[in-house]
Amino acid sequence: MLIALLPGDGIGPEVVAEAKRVLDALAIPGLAYEDALVGGAGYHEYGHPLPPETLSLARRADAILFGAVGDPRCDTLERSLRPEQAILGLRKELNLFSNLRPAKMFPELADASTLRREVAEAIDLLIVRELNGDVYFGEKGMRRTEDGLREGYDIMSYNEAEVRRIAHSAFRAARARRGLLCSVDKANVLETSQLWRDIVIEVATEYTDVALSHMYVDNAAMQLVRNPGQFDVIVTGNLFGDILSDQASMCVGSIGMLASASLDANGKGLYEPIHGSAPDIAGQGKANPLATILSAAMMLRFSLGQAEAADRIEAAVGKALASGARTADLGGTMSTSAMGDAVLAAL
């Protein structure tokens, strides 16, 4: 099994290095690793955020462990050369359409959330975000209005096949959890959402054991503050999923702790912490590597059939936290590698 390591920019290399140490410590037979440059790092070396070598490694690999992309030095480049294009390109080229973002409070970090403790403690949800469509990948550009005004435009769309496959992902995920699925859209305004809702309702007939509800996105943003414990699985489009999954992550209070998986139809996946490249603390050994370590665990579970190894990592992270290990984002002073050591010690 080949794992592609794409550390990327900012704190990416530091946190991926710790995850690699943890993977090495598990000594799982048959795993091989190759790394490649991506994001700003790809641009600076090869003139492109997703160099052909990197894309071809990603294609060959059975799974991808991704750090983060984003580099302020690239802010003025044209859109197609910016670091973000690397992650968008990988999602699209590899048909990674199903983004799973669990948000659950770590009991050891109960005071990290700005939500009242009893509200935060009740959070145990999974956001299933569609990643290959929506206004992200439609035709877009600058044009002139009839009056000669500059206008920016982006076409939002979903077709029935795109909605159907993410709906199936979400219903299956709900079935494996508490059996509640909330589909979030803006069907009172958007035709894209109307199709989304129609297809989700159609797919629901195949999952009569799952309780389906619908919520407008503005209400969902409110409910995630008012009573996030009401949610089990939320399924939504690319744009709303971007917003709501970041909001939900912050509700559990520890963005440095949260992992994500982006899967294709065959279980191949890209695994990344949901935090970004954090250029302000890059290279200082301050970053929290746990989100990446937990992403490696998700990778073992979902793409490599190593559920037991995944369990071991997750337990070790819990133990490290329980023993008081805290990086700066968690209110402590531990360095990135010291946190890696703490997890290794707990393994």
Add this chain to the structure above:
Amino acid sequence: MLIALLPGDGIGPEVVAEAKRVLDALAIPGLAYEDALVGGAGYHEYGHPLPPETLSLARRADAILFGAVGDPRCDTLERSLRPEQAILGLRKELNLFSNLRPAKMFPELADASTLRREVAEAIDLLIVRELNGDVYFGEKGMRRTEDGLREGYDIMSYNEAEVRRIAHSAFRAARARRGLLCSVDKANVLETSQLWRDIVIEVATEYTDVALSHMYVDNAAMQLVRNPGQFDVIVTGNLFGDILSDQASMCVGSIGMLASASLDANGKGLYEPIHGSAPDIAGQGKANPLATILSAAMMLRFSLGQAEAADRIEAAVGKALASGARTADLGGTMSTSAMGDAVLAAL
């Protein structure tokens, strides 16, 4: 001065009636009132959510006090006949492009928020949401892909004139407050956002006393949970504004308390509580009328030049809360009209 009263659906008529009693008690000379049906109520009586009589009253009026629209019995109607089209139609037909949604904690309700007290107490922000453009009003529909699949689509766009006028609104609002403006977009993905950002930066040169920053919408949704006290004025497009303003409202914990104004270029405005029609409690005298009473205060201040009367209403609401008046949403048992009485008594 003519005020159009458009109570609409659900709890709309109940809460608008209380606001009218408060306005009457102020006995401001020269105010006249006319009412008309809108939303589901308009549809059931005239076959359209925004009947011509209602639109023409809204045009003639100097200001509009609006209740809420939304009626589950209309859920299966075609989009153009649904209640929501009434509010979208009024915003567009009357060029009400600037939506002001203040969110500030009422000290009397400090425990209503699910955010920790010290986090919620620091909230004092204003969201300036563009209301006439974006994916709300672009071309939209159902079509077939090349492969014959059903596809829903909606075109998102902003032109430079649309962005410029809302940017000026927002910079002026920031100048009158703490001088901080945060523009929220998704410029790393959307061309619409790129134009938005370019124009906001251009307009900023006329407001060198205002500190401008930019934030991606996913990060903004996180920051509103992590540290909402960092914001003074947020300016954003129609869709992101819909989501973030509802999220921010819930952060202050009392959605039944929050007012909003939607203004045209000449100060004419539509005033509405940000809560919806709440069909589940309609007609039971349980609704909290304070958001509508405070919307009437905003109307006096922004459209009718009656700042002093507005101050009196706001002070009376504070006094009523301080005296312990609480409707069900605030954890009390008071009826809608009893809350109206409490405000009248405090006036």
